[in-house]
Structures are given as C-alpha cells and as structure tokens.
Amino acid sequence: MDSAQFHEAVYNVVRQIPQQHVTSYGHVAKLVGMPRHARHVGQALKFLMPGVQPPIPWHRVLAASGVISSRGPETDGAQRQREALEAEGVEVIDGRTGEMRVDLRRWGWFPPVGSIDTGVDAEAADNDGENHSQQEREDED
DNA sequence: ACTGTGACGTGCT
C-alpha cells in the first residue's frame, strides 16, 4: 500500500461515515488496515480536503478523545469543523480551555475492521511486527 | 543520517 492507495482507502472509508456520526483518525487507520497510521489519516484528509469531487465528510473524523484537533492558533479549521458538525445536528461541547469536543458514546461510529469496503486491497496493508497468520479465528465469543 | 514536526493514540498522574 503506497500513499496513493492509502489516500484512496481513507477517502472511501470517510465517505461512508453516516450523518450525525463521527469516528476517530485511529479507527479510520484500522479500517484501512494500517492501525499505527492515525497521524497519516489526518495528513491524507488535509491532502484530500480541497476540491475533491464528491466532497467527503472530513468533519466527521476527530481525535479518539473526542476533541476536535486544533490546526494551529492562526487557523480556523477546527471552527469550520465544529460548524459542519452542528449543521448536521451533532452536539459540540465547549471545554474550559477552549477545546471543542464531541461525546463519542453518543455520536461515535466504530464499525468492526473488515466490515467496511475500502476499495483497496487490504492484503497489501501494514503487516510488520505483530502479524497474525492468515488463519485468525474470529469465531469465538 | 539526524532532528523536528504533525487534523494521533494510550497509559499514568
């Protein structure tokens, strides 16, 4: 999986986040098969944000803590994200230190890995370190 | 090759 495929997978996953729901960078990373690449999901969104044809709901992705990441003191990205979320009915809470957060217990969308079509070959994903063999058994529980 | 950085995550105080 190279960066182009990664970007495409991120695009396809983010596009499937339902309205009035949010997910985290880390979970998107897991869904596309690269669990340790949460930061790069943000990078991909930054790259994809401008003028993509079917506009993607980039505002539905935030940090695992539920906080809308501030892109820097001189930027308005976080504010725009907040407005986009509220526009579709998601409640955004103001913290004391000015941070904006969403209650993931209420608005969170975290589908199990494998249940989402990334449009990209998942086998080409991150298989370093702890790769379990092909025969995983998910038939427990 | 090394260092700093970032739309991040987890664990501990």
Place this chain on the structure above:
DNA sequence: AAGCACGCCACAG
C-alpha cells in the same frame, strides 16, 4: 477532565 510522557510513522530540512 486535563496534562504530560512516550510511542508511532512518513516527510521536510
């Protein structure tokens, strides 16, 4: 809940 340390990975200097 909030802050901090540390891990993480690709990229720019």
